[in-house]
Amino acid sequence: MILSLSKRLFVFLLFPLLSFGQKDTIPETHSLLIDRFKVKAGVFVPARNVAVRADGSSPNEEIDFDETFGFSDNETTFFIQFDWRFSRNKKWMFSGEYFNVNNANRATLPRDIEFEDVIFEEGSFVRAGVEFALFRVFFSYAFIKKSKHLLGAGLGSHLFQVGAFIEGEVRTNQGDLEFEKKRVSAFLPLPNVGGYYYFSPHERWVLGARVDWFGITVDEYSGGLWNIAPNVSFQIFRNFGVALDYRFFFLNAKIAQDNWNGRFQMDFSGPLFTLYGNF
Numbered sequence: 001m002i003l004s005l006s007k008r009l010f011v012f013l014l015f016p017l018l019s020f021g022q023k024d025t026i027p028e029t030h031s032l033l034i035d036r037f038k039v040k041a042g043v044f045v046p047a048r049n050v051a052v053r054a055d056g057s058s059p060n061e062e063i064d065f066d067e068t069f070g071f072s073d074n075e076t077t078f079f080i081q082f083d084w085r086f087s088r089n090k091k092w093m094f095s096g097e098y099f100n101v102n103n104a105n106r107a108t109l110p111r112d113i114e115f116e117d118v119i120f121e122e123g124s125f126v127r128a129g130v131e132f133a134l135f136r137v138f139f140s141y142a143f144i145k146k147s148k149h150l151l152g153a154g155l156g157s158h159l160f161q162v163g164a165f166i167e168g169e170v171r172t173n174q175g176d177l178e179f180e181k182k183r184v185s186a187f188l189p190l191p192n193v194g195g196y197y198y199f200s201p202h203e204r205w206v207l208g209a210r211v212d213w214f215g216i217t218v219d220e221y222s223g224g225l226w227n228i229a230p231n232v233s234f235q236i237f238r239n240f241g242v243a244l245d246y247r248f249f250f251l252n253a254k255i256a257q258d259n260w261n262g263r264f265q266m267d268f269s270g271p272l273f274t275l276y277g278n279f
Helices: 002-019 065-069
Strands: 037-044 047-054 077-085 092-108 113-115 118-120 125-145 149-171 177-202 205-217 221-237 240-257 260-278
Touching: 037 240, 047 065, 047 125, 047 149, 047 177, 065 092, 065 125, 077 260, 092 149, 118 149, 118 177, 125 177, 149 205, 149 240, 149 260, 177 221, 177 240, 177 260, 221 260
Parallel strands: none
Antiparallel strands: 037 077, 037 260, 047 260, 077 092, 092 125, 113 118, 125 149, 149 177, 177 205, 205 221, 221 240, 240 260
């Protein structure tokens, strides 16, 4: 079903490329390289893998949630992005974006699993889930800003809300069964450096790529991140266009907080189909 949806969206986004030919409404320099505001919204269809560790008496046990609980390989989620060139020369820019990826499923455990000092035994029927939300803020400066080229770099932060839970019946010391739900969550504001490059070979087309990176150790957490995003945009009208991105994201975080001591690792990649308005 998701693959069918992706195909329909891809056809929908490519249709304008064959249907519109007005040149009088498009400036010689592509609008995306010079306009002050851009709002971009669409759907993200990532394939992802999640591994979680919540340290108990076995601190090195890591649970692959996708494999253990049979999560679906793909998920469709909403995406939104906002860019604002706030300086007079339009070289300084603020960017923000948001999306989330959540999943839950029921499964029979293939082995004993320890999570937050609770042991869910092999053969138990449990429900488990993961939650991931990302809000990215970024301030950048365009070092090269020409009619067909835009090159910039800056500093920002990825603000993560991550969590996981497992619930089901566990055996007590007396041999009885009782229902347990164990949940961990954390908010991680992780700074990053990044850069971007955009090239306009034609007044309707822009090709580009963006890269964010960090590797840092702070009091409560440490880890690394890669966020890579090549993309192509097509301007249908002066203030409206379509875009196709491909996102690759990797996060590896060690967490030491009161409500979660352990590790969270997620990687996902997939196409992002969007419509945008620029002015």
